[in-house]
Structures are given as C-alpha cells and as structure tokens.
Amino acid sequence: MTVVVPPGVRQRTVAKARTLLEALPYMREHYGHTVVVKLGGSAMTDPKLAERLAEDVALLRLAGVRPVLVHGGGPQVTAMAERLGLPTRFVGGHRVTDAETLEIAKLVLVGGVNKTVTEALNRHGVPAVGLCGDDGHVLLARKRLGAGGEDLGFVGEVTSVNTGLLRHLMEVAVPVIASIATDGRGQSYNVNADLVASAVAGALSASKLVLMTDVPGVMQDGELVSELSVDEAEGLIAAGTATGGMIPKLEAVVEAMRHGVERAHIVDGRVEHALILELFTPEGMGTMVTRGEAPRGEGATQ
Numbered sequence: 415m416t417v418v419v420p421p422g423v424r425q426r427t428v429a430k431a432r433t434l435l436e437a438l439p440y441m442r443e444h445y446g447h448t449v450v451v452k453l454g455g456s457a458m459t460d461p462k463l464a465e466r467l468a469e470d471v472a473l474l475r476l477a478g479v480r481p482v483l484v485h486g487g488g489p490q491v492t493a494m495a496e497r498l499g500l501p502t503r504f505v506g507g508h509r510v511t512d513a514e515t516l517e518i519a520k521l522v523l524v525g526g527v528n529k530t531v532t533e534a535l536n537r538h539g540v541p542a543v544g545l546c547g548d549d550g551h552v553l554l555a556r557k558r559l560g561a562g563g564e565d566l567g568f569v570g571e572v573t574s575v576n577t578g579l580l581r582h583l584m585e586v587a588v589p590v591i592a593s594i595a596t597d598g599r600g601q602s603y604n605v606n607a608d609l610v611a612s613a614v615a616g617a618l619s620a621s622k623l624v625l626m627t628d629v630p631g632v633m634q635d636g637e638l639v640s641e642l643s644v645d646e647a648e649g650l651i652a653a654g655t656a657t658g659g660m661i662p663k664l665e666a667v668v669e670a671m672r673h674g675v676e677r678a679h680i681v682d683g684r685v686e687h688a689l690i691l692e693l694f695t696p697e698g699m700g701t702m703v704t705r706g707e708a709p710r711g712e713g714a715t716q
C-alpha cells in the first residue's frame with residue numbers, strides 16, 4: 415500500500431527532523447562530559463522559567479551529558495532579610511554576611527531555593543538530589559576578605575570539593591548544590607554561587623561552565639560582548655566595566671579556565687530554554703569566555 419503524504423505535512427515533518435539532526439554534532443561533542451550550570455537567583459524568580467530549565471536538564475541528561483547544578487538566590491535572601499528588618503550590603507559583588515544574615519541565607523538557599531529546583535527536576539523525571547557544603551562536606555571553605563581587605567563577615571571561599579561523593583551521585587542523579595559551604599568544624603560560610611560553580615567545575619574537570627543570570631551577558635557601552643579571553647575578562651574588572659555581581663562572575667570564569675575548564679558562558683537565564691540553545695544549537699547565546707585560543711563556532715566537532 416502506498417501512503418500519500420500531503421506535501422505541506424511532509425515539509426513540516428522533514429523540517430522537524432532536520433532541527434533535531436542539527437543538534438547531532440553538539441550532542442556528540444557533549445556526550446559523557448560534565449557541564450556545570452549555575453542558576454542565578456534573579457533568573458529563578460519566574461516559576462515558568464524553572465519549569466523550562468527542568469525540561470532542559472532532562473533533555474541534557476537523556477542526551478548523555480552529566481549536568482551538575484549550582485544555585486545562588488541573592489534576590490530571595492534579600493527579600494527575606496527585608497521581611498525580618500535586616501539591612502543588606504554588598505561589597506564587590508559579595509553579600510556582607512553577619513551571623514543573622516548567614517542564618518537567613520542558609521534557611522532560604524538550603525531550605526527554600528534548593529528544594530524548589532530539586533522538586534522541579536524530579537517532577538520532570540530527572541532524579542535530582544539537593545546538597546549544601548554540610549552534606550558529605552561537599553564544599554569546604556575558609557573565610558574570604560574583600561578585594562581591598564575588608565571584613566565581609568561569614569563570606570567564604572571554597573578550599574575543597576568532595577568530587578568522590580559528587581561522582582558517585584552523578585551516576586544516579588543530578589546534584590543540585592546550594593552556595594553554603596562549611597569549614598568542617600561547624601561554621602558555615604556564604605559563598606558567591608558563581609565561585610562555587612567555578613570551584614565545582616574545576617574540581618570535576620568539567621568541559622563547560624554555564625552561568626545563567628539576569629542580563630544578556632557581559633555588557634560594555636550598552637553592547638553585548640559575545641566573546642572574551644581570560645585576559646580580557648580580567649581587564650573588564652580592572653577597568654570598572656564589570657561591577658557588582660559581574661565581578662565574581664568574571665572571576666569565576668577566569669578561575670575555571672585556569673583549572674582546565676574548556677569553555678565558560680554567561681547567558682541570559684530569562685530566555686526560555688537558554689541552556690539548550692547554548693549547548694545544542696549553533697546560535698551561541700550571551701558571552702563566551704575562552705582561554706584565548708579558539709574563536710566561536712569551532713566548538714562543535716563532527
């Protein structure tokens with residue numbers, strides 16, 4: 415029996431198949447690789463976006479990528495601090511964290527944001543397990559001073575990542591890490607989530623670090639900078655082009671590159687399916703940071 419497919423239907427179905435097949439080289443490139451994705455607090459305030467992200471992570475995992483999620487939650491911590499009448503102060507993109515602010519950050523990030531992300535992933539069929547530094551000492555940290563030597567309170571920097579635990583976990587689930595670390599002796603530290611993601615990516619020898627935020631990427635004179643080398647990223651901090659939360663973000667990508675991560679991307683988490691667009695299409699979103707050797711577009715190998 416001959417089946418006659420109307421030409422319009424055939425065109426549509428062929429176009430769909432082509433779209434899927436266009437992703438093939440990118441799937442091949444990322445298959446079996448670890449990709450660390452950091453979700454910015456601002457990009458997580460919209461519940462619809464959290465759903466889209468969960469779909470993207472489900473697709474990544476089924477395509478053989480090994481995703482690890484790290485999240486911040488700046489706006490959520492600030493909102494809770496305001497409700498409790500505590501002032502918020504940032505120095506060089508780091509939240510000045512006294513004992514009360516630390517308690518709030520831990521409650522909001524570990525008890526709130528972490529569970530929201532983990533729950534959405536599980537509902538989309540992705541087994542996901544939420545962690546903070548205390549869980550299996552996944553993130554050990556020590557106190558970090560501001561760039562000018564200021565005392566920022568309980569702001570930490572990651573000194574070690576329990577990669578053994580993460581690797582075991584990644585066999586069966588997606589780790590979702592909140593940016594609260596511990597000194598291993600009962601003191602917690604609030605660590606900028608970009609720097610946590612960078613430390614995790616470096617420790618796991620991830621091929622990619624994707625920082626999802628609430629701007630299109632790194633902006634300079636009102637324009638998106640689509641590509642940056644490590645030196646240029648450092649230059650933007652020194653020149654004062656990157657301020658506030660963009661300072662630790664650029665430090666994070668520079669550190670990740672120094673620890674062997676091949677590519678880092680700063681992308682707009684407010685765009686639906688930004689993660690899939692970045693990883694599986696030639697479009698390339700936001701700002702890509704390279705060690706300085708490869709131009710955009712050379713990423714996909716056939």
Ligand SMILES: Nc1ncnc2c1ncn2[C@@H]1O[C@H](COP(=O)(O)OP(=O)(O)OP(=O)(O)O)[C@@H](O)[C@H]1O
Pocket residue numbers: 453454455456457485486487488489507607608626627628629631632633634655656657658659660661663
């Ligand atoms: N040159 C720049 N280009 C783009 N954004 C910049 C620049 N300089 C400063 N910024 C600021 O950096 C912000 C992003 O960092 P921010 O810490 O606020 O968010 P996040 O890191 O995505 O979320 P969270 O801190 O909750 O993890 C932008 O909203 C913007 O205001």
Ligand SMILES: [Mg+2]
Pocket residue numbers: 454486488607608659
């Ligand atoms: Mg930030």
